[in-house]
Amino acid sequence: xxxxxxxxxxxxxxxxxxxxxxxxxxxxxxxSRTSWLDRVVLQVSAPIQYAATxxxxxxxxxxxxxVWLVDVKADNEALTHDNARLRQRVRELGHEAxxxxxxxxxxxxxxxxxxxxxxxxxxxxxxxxxxxxVRVRIDRGERDLLRPGMPVVSSEGxxxxxxRTWGRYSDVLLTVDRTSAIDVVIDRTGARxxxxxxxxxDRYLCxxxxxxxxxxxxxxxxxxxxxxxxxxxxxxxxxxxxxVMRQDFGLYQEVEVSPAVNFSAVEEVLILTAGSRxxxxxxxxxxxxxxxxxxR
Amino acid sequence: xxxxxxxxxxxxxxxxxxxxxxxxPFHAVAPNLLLPVVIFLGVTHEVHIVRGAALSFVFxxxxxxxxxxxxxxxxxxxxxxxxxxxxxxxxxxxxxPIFQILLTFFVAVLAGGTILALRAIFEKPAPxxxxxxxxxxxxxxxxxxxxxxxxPLVFAAVRRIESLAVRKREERPxxx
Numbered sequence: 001x002x003x004x005x006x007x008x009x010x011x012x013x014x015x016x017x018x019x020x021x022x023x024x025x026x027x028x029x030x031x032s033r034t035s036w037l038d039r040v041v042l043q044v045s046a047p048i049q050y051a052a053t054x055x056x057x058x059x060x061x062x063x064x065x066x067v068w069l070v071d072v073k074a075d076n077e078a079l080t081h082d083n084a085r086l087r088q089r090v091r092e093l094g095h096e097a098x099x100x101x102x103x104x105x106x107x108x109x110x111x112x113x114x115x116x117x118x119x120x121x122x123x124x125x126x127x128x129x130x131x132x133x134v135r136v137r138i139d140r141g142e143r144d145l146l147r148p149g150m151p152v153v154s155s156e157g158x159x160x161x162x163x164r165t166w167g168r169y170s171d172v173l174l175t176v177d178r179t180s181a182i183d184v185v186i187d188r189t190g191a192r193x194x195x196x197x198x199x200x201x202d203r204y205l206c207x208x209x210x211x212x213x214x215x216x217x218x219x220x221x222x223x224x225x226x227x228x229x230x231x232x233x234x235x236x237x238x239x240x241x242x243x244v245m246r247q248d249f250g251l252y253q254e255v256e257v258s259p260a261v262n263f264s265a266v267e268e269v270l271i272l273t274a275g276s277r278x279x280x281x282x283x284x285x286x287x288x289x290x291x292x293x294x295x296r
Numbered sequence: 297x298x299x300x301x302x303x304x305x306x307x308x309x310x311x312x313x314x315x316x317x318x319x320x321p322f323h324a325v326a327p328n329l330l331l332p333v334v335i336f337l338g339v340t341h342e343v344h345i346v347r348g349a350a351l352s353f354v355f356x357x358x359x360x361x362x363x364x365x366x367x368x369x370x371x372x373x374x375x376x377x378x379x380x381x382x383x384x385x386x387x388x389x390x391x392x393p394i395f396q397i398l399l400t401f402f403v404a405v406l407a408g409g410t411i412l413a414l415r416a417i418f419e420k421p422a423p424x425x426x427x428x429x430x431x432x433x434x435x436x437x438x439x440x441x442x443x444x445x446x447x448p449l450v451f452a453a454v455r456r457i458e459s460l461a462v463r464k465r466e467e468r469p470x471x472x
Binding site for chain 2: 009013016017019020023024025026027028029045053055056
């Protein structure tokens with residue numbers, strides 16, 4: 001019995017040694033030189049090997065992923081910080097790009113406009129209860145020889161005119177202000193009228209008055225300054241027609257105009273200091289100042 | 297239960313080695329953490345020879361599957377290591393960690409040499425590119441040294457598992 005047990009143990013151990021040996025031999029031998037025994041071993045061992053390798057690979061992958069997760073929190077925090085910093089940088093660059101674009105537009109506008117111009121930055125905005133800008137303040141004023149009535153334009157179009165000046169500041173009367181009146185022309189047809197602001201607190205809107213009922217006008221037509229009255233140079237974009245109200249009677253038709261300038265977003269403006277009626281006044285004042293006190 | 301605990305230990309050692317290798321590119325000096333386990337089983341005569349050989353077979357197979365070495369290579373080497381350790385008749389654990397390190401180093405060099413010999417015999421063309429004998433000697437000696445250095449820790453872990461099992465057996469009330 002004891003002998004049989006010993007023989008069985010020895011046989012088992014020999015088998016445990018022989019099996020991997022034949023596995024190994026079959027796996028390492030050049031495929032062109034494999035014997036029938038190698039092929040049998042390979043056929044038998046292939047599915048087992050596949051299953052074992054897959055299982056080991058799966059477990060290994062899970063463990064490795066877990067190990068990597070140890071640093072994930074710190075990585076995540078660092079990446080979140082980087083992300084926030086880069087987002088901030090993108091915002092700054094975007095702001096700079098937009099500012100740059102506005103400046104370029106303003107410069108090109110400066111070249112297009114007749115006469116002399118002066119740049120100014122918007123330093124304050126008064127808003128209505130509906131968050132519409134009703135008044136704009138700029139950083140140029142009396143000391144810069146600005147005078148009421150001088151046209152104020154942005155790259156988008158006409159902003160309005162100087163309403164009052166003091167020291168280094170000025171208030172701008174917007175085209176949408178109820179007291180604003182500008183002689184305008186419809187670009188497509190050449191029809192003329194008087195543009196007045198509606199002064200509505202919840203939207204930016206102007207109306208063209210005294211436009212002949214027979215004059216052709218459509219929604220989408222562009223409205224420009226006519227240049228008449230010498231206050232504003234001609235061909236400055238004011239806005240687009242958004243509504244036409246033509247009645248069956250009366251001499252005139254009424255047209256609603258949406259301004260081209262987004263007053264909420266305007267940051268830099270140009271003031272036309274020469275080429276307008278006010279320029280003559282300013283020039284006259286300058287001449288007078290040579291002989292006496294500077295006028296106020 | 298002991299066998300499951302030992303296989304779990306071997307598995308954990310493999311996983312630890314694989315996880316550590318993802319942080320430190322120390323493949324060239326990586327110790328074979330399963331070799332001391334097999335040596336322990338070989339020199340501990342309380343471990344039945346069939347059980348020890350079977351466990352060595354499982355460890356070798358796990359090693360092959362994990363490391364991507366040719367299937368059967370480490371299985372054969374670990375079973376052979378077990379048999380050699382068993383028939384060497386050494387009583388390793390009576391002689392302290394220095395002796396454990398020295399013996400493990402010696403067995404690890406033998407195991408490494410066996411691996412190289414097996415590959416040389418079966419793999420065609422020969423796996424030794426010309427002029428790299430020194431490299432192969434180094435790749436044999438360095439892992440053997442690192443394996444030997446960590447072996448006392450592995451021996452302690454395996455001995456703990458084995459002794460726990462023995463204690464449980466002794467605490468079990470005798471059947472009438």
